[in-house]
Amino acid sequence: MVLGAILDAALDDGLIAVNPARKKRTVNAPTGSQIRAQRPEIATWTGSQLNAFLVWNRDVLSDDLFPLWRTIAYTGIRRGEALALRWGDLNFLTGRLGIRRAADVTTRNKAKTAKTGSARVLDLDAETLAVLKAYKVKRGSISLDLARADAYVFGNDAGGIRSPNEVSRRWTHRVRRAQAELDELPRVTLKGLRHTHTTLLLELGEHPKVVQERLGHFTITTTMNIYSYVTPTMQKAAADRFAAHLDGAWHLSQHMSGESAPTWTKKAQARRTVPLAEDRGFEPLRAFTQPAFQASALGHYANPPQTRLPVVPGLGTTGIPP
Numbered sequence: 001m002v003l004g005a006i007l008d009a010a011l012d013d014g015l016i017a018v019n020p021a022r023k024k025r026t027v028n029a030p031t032g033s034q035i036r037a038q039r040p041e042i043a044t045w046t047g048s049q050l051n052a053f054l055v056w057n058r059d060v061l062s063d064d065l066f067p068l069w070r071t072i073a074y075t076g077i078r079r080g081e082a083l084a085l086r087w088g089d090l091n092f093l094t095g096r097l098g099i100r101r102a103a104d105v106t107t108r109n110k111a112k113t114a115k116t117g118s119a120r121v122l123d124l125d126a127e128t129l130a131v132l133k134a135y136k137v138k139r140g141s142i143s144l145d146l147a148r149a150d151a152y153v154f155g156n157d158a159g160g161i162r163s164p165n166e167v168s169r170r171w172t173h174r175v176r177r178a179q180a181e182l183d184e185l186p187r188v189t190l191k192g193l194r195h196t197h198t199t200l201l202l203e204l205g206e207h208p209k210v211v212q213e214r215l216g217h218f219t220i221t222t223t224m225n226i227y228s229y230v231t232p233t234m235q236k237a238a239a240d241r242f243a244a245h246l247d248g249a250w251h252l253s254q255h256m257s258g259e260s261a262p263t264w265t266k267k268a269q270a271r272r273t274v275p276l277a278e279d280r281g282f283e284p285l286r287a288f289t290q291p292a293f294q295a296s297a298l299g300h301y302a303n304p305p306q307t308r309l310p311v312v313p314g315l316g317t318t319g320i321p322p
Contacts, residue, residue, distance in 0.1 A: 043188050044196040053178050053185065061177070065170065067135040068154045069193070074128045076197035076214050078102060079190050083162050084111045087136060088149035095129055097122045099216060109160040116218050 004021040011019050045053070054070055057063045072082050080102035089098040100119040104110040114120075124132075132153070140147030146159060156162050171190040179185050188196065194215075201211050212220045 042195045043186055043192050044199045045186070045188055045192075047200055049185055050196055050200075052182055053175075056178055056182060057174060060181070061174065063174065065154070065167075067131050068167070069171070069174075070128060070131055071154075072190070072193050073197055074125060075122050076194050076201075077122070078115065078194060078216070079164055079167065080105065081114060081216075083152070083154055083164060083167065085153040086149065087147065087151055087153055090132060090153065092129060092133060095124050095126070097124055103161050103164050105164050108163065111161060114216065116216050120213065120216050122214055 004019065007016065007019040007021050010016045050073060054066070054073065057069060058066045063069070068082060071077070071085075072079070075097065077099060081099050083103040084101040085097070085099075089100060091097075098119060098121050099114055101111040102114050104112045135153075136147050139151075142157060143159075145151060146155065146157075151159060152161055154162060168190050171193075175185075175187060179187065198211055198215060201214075202208070208220055212222070
């Protein structure tokens with residue numbers, strides 16, 4: 001307070017321009033776009049890379065956890081959600097999977113509610129259903145208790161929830177082995193497997209709302225903010241589809257004009273009686289407004305034939321015979 005008063009007096013006397021003790025120092029919170037810009041790039045696999053890994057994991061490594069990796073890859077569910085699945089959440093008749101809980105990372109062998117606090121239902125493809133059905137038979141051969149409705153699908157041999165961190169370490173170990181045997185396979189985390197599912201869906205043109213529902217995001221805004229890096233690919237595909245659509249329409253019109261004349265309305269037929277200036281070798285239509293061109297045109301057509309010309313909208317009667 002004393003220092004501020006002294007500096008106020010110096011400011012009044014003209015000795016200083018600003019009182020630093022009174023100067024407000026405000027720091028604005030970072031915006032959402034700034035936060036997203038600082039996020040590390042999400043590493044994902046292409047469709048061929050994902051398929052190559054899963055085939056290697058099943059046929060070469062003969063991995064017992066192959067059904068877990070495939071389920072995450074083909075549904076996009078979170079690691080904790082996959083580890084907390086019970087056989088009762090899976091309906092083999094309808095091909096649907098219910099997501100109702102997730103494994104708790106902080107407490108061993110404990111499940112909690114899903115991240116968004118609400119359950120969701122996902123549709124599964126036939127092949128993934130077949131893999132899970134065979135896996136249930138295998139679990140039942142170890143113990144019937146492991147195949148009961150309340151048993152965890154991907155639980156350990158004791159029937160408890162696997163440690164999420166331990167599962168991630170096993171995934172990392174398998175990816176490293178795959179990289180040594182497969183060409184051009186980048187390192188992808190278990191979370192990256194979920195991102196791969198999402199990226200492939202968006203690149204295939206799936207509606208973002210459907211993607212949001214499969215991922216379990218609270219709003220579609222969350223989905224698009226996280227996966228905004230996919231937008232350039234989607235925009236390029238959209239631009240190509242739009243151009244192809246218009247090119248197809250143009251070729252169709254050319255084909256129609258060469259094979260059979262289309263039916264024109266009277267107004268459209270009146271416009272077609274006077275060809276465009278470009279079609280007759282003249283400058284574009286806007287040149288009619290230029291004095292030099294008008295003088296040349298009038299001099300060239302000093303005695304035009306007495307032909308009644310239709311009125312071209314925006315130009316009036318041009319005075320130039322068709």
